[in-house]
Amino acid sequence: VAYALFYWPEIQGRGEFVRLALEYASAAYRDVSREDGGTEMARLLRDADTPAFAPPFLRADGHLIGQTANILLYLGRHHATLAPRDEAARLWLHQVQLTIADLVQEVHDTHHPVGSGLYYEDQRPEAVRRAADFRAHRLPKFFGWFERLLAAHGDDAWLLGDTPSYGDLSLFQIVAGLRYGFPRAMRRLERRHRHLHRLHDRVAALPSIAAYLDSPRRIAFNQDGIFRHYDELDDPG
C-alpha cells in the first residue's frame, strides 16, 4: 500500500525530512498536495478524528500520523533501511531527530522571530538580532553536538555507526538548508565540523538520494520555506 504524504506543495520545509526517508527506503508514496494543490490536506486538517496541528502528516495503513519526528519514528519501525531494530537505539535516534526538529524551529525563527503570520519585512530588525544570536551561539552549539556524535564513530561513519539511518538524511538536509540560508556562516564553521560537512556529501552520493535530488520531485530551496536566504541575516560579507 502506498503512503500518502500531506505537506505544502511549494516548499521543502519540514516535509522534506519525510520525503528523504521515503525516497531512501524506496517506499511507494504520493505527495498528495502536489497533485491536488492542497484540497485533501485542508479537508483532513479540518475533519479528521486525529487531526494534525500542522503539516506534514502521513496517511499509512489507515492512520494519520503527524509531527515530522513522529512520522520518521513510524517509518523507522516499518523499513529496516531507515532505523535499527534495537529499541534503545531507536529511542536514541528519535532523540537526535527531536533535537534536529528543535534546530529547524530555531532556523525558522531567525526570519520569523515575532510571528509566523507576519511578513519578514515586518519583523526585520528583530530578525537581524535573532539571526546574529543564532549564528554566534545556537548554530555552533547544535553543530558541535552533531559533530561530537559523528566523530565518536570515527571517520566515514554514520550517526549510529556502520549504517545510515533517517537521522543521517536529516543531517544532510540541515547542512544543505543552512548552506543555502547562511552561506558565509557555514563557510566559517566548516572546518570545525568536518564530519558533519562530509556526511552531507556522503548522503548526497547515496544512489537513491542522488537520484531523488536530480528528479523533479525535489523542490528547489526558495524564499517561502524554512531555510531562506536574507543577506542581512548571514555573517557580514
Place this chain on the structure above:
Amino acid sequence: VAYALFYWPEIQGRGEFVRLALEYASAAYRDVSREDGGTEMARLLRDADTPAFAPPFLRADGHLIGQTANILLYLGRHHATLAPRDEAARLWLHQVQLTIADLVQEVHDTHHPVGSGLYYEDQRPEAVRRAADFRAHRLPKFFGWFERLLAAHGDDAWLLGDTPSYGDLSLFQIVAGLRYGFPRAMRRLERRHRHLHRLHDRVAALPSIAAYLDSPRRIAFNQDGIFRHYDELDDPG
C-alpha cells in the same frame, strides 16, 4: 530499579512534564540535581556516549533518554497507567505531546525572542511584540486544537477517552503555567476552552497528583522557568 531524573533543580521547566508522569505512575525516582546541585548532570552532559543536547534526561535501565516527549514515550511503554498499549494510540498520544512541546517552546520565546543566553531586560521590546502575537494568534490556535480533541470525547472525558494518560498531565501543566504567566489572557480565553480548563482541575484532583502538588517535591512557579509572569507581556489590564 529507581529512575534518575536529571533537570535544573530550581525550576519546573520541561522537567515538570516528566515529574508529573513519574508521580502519577507512582514510580520510584531520584530528582538527582535537587540532591547534588547538578554535578552529575553536568558530568553526563559532558561525558556520556549518548549525551542529551539539554536537560531533562532520564536514566532508566542503564540508558540515558533525552527530549521530554521521548522520555514520556519511554515511560508510557513501561507504565500502563501512563499510555495505552495499542501502537496507533501511542503514536497519536506522542504526536499530541510533541505539539505540546512546540507550544512550550513558543511560551519560552515570548520572554526570550532574541536569544536564550540574553536577559529578559535586554530583549524586552521584542518580547512585547512576540507575546502580543502569541496571545492573539498562537495561544488560541493551540488551545482551539486541544479543546477540539477533548470535546470530541464529550464532557468529563480525557484526551484519549476513558482513561487519563501522560498527555492529560501535560495539558494540566500547560494550563497551570499559562495561568501563572498570562492570567488576564487566560481569563479571556477560559470560556472558549472549557473542556481544557475543566481538565486542569480534574487532573489536579487525581489523588497522586494532588499529593504531589501539595508536597515539597513540587517546585513553585518562578521567574527563572519556562512560564514567567511579566505584566507587560499579558493582556492589557
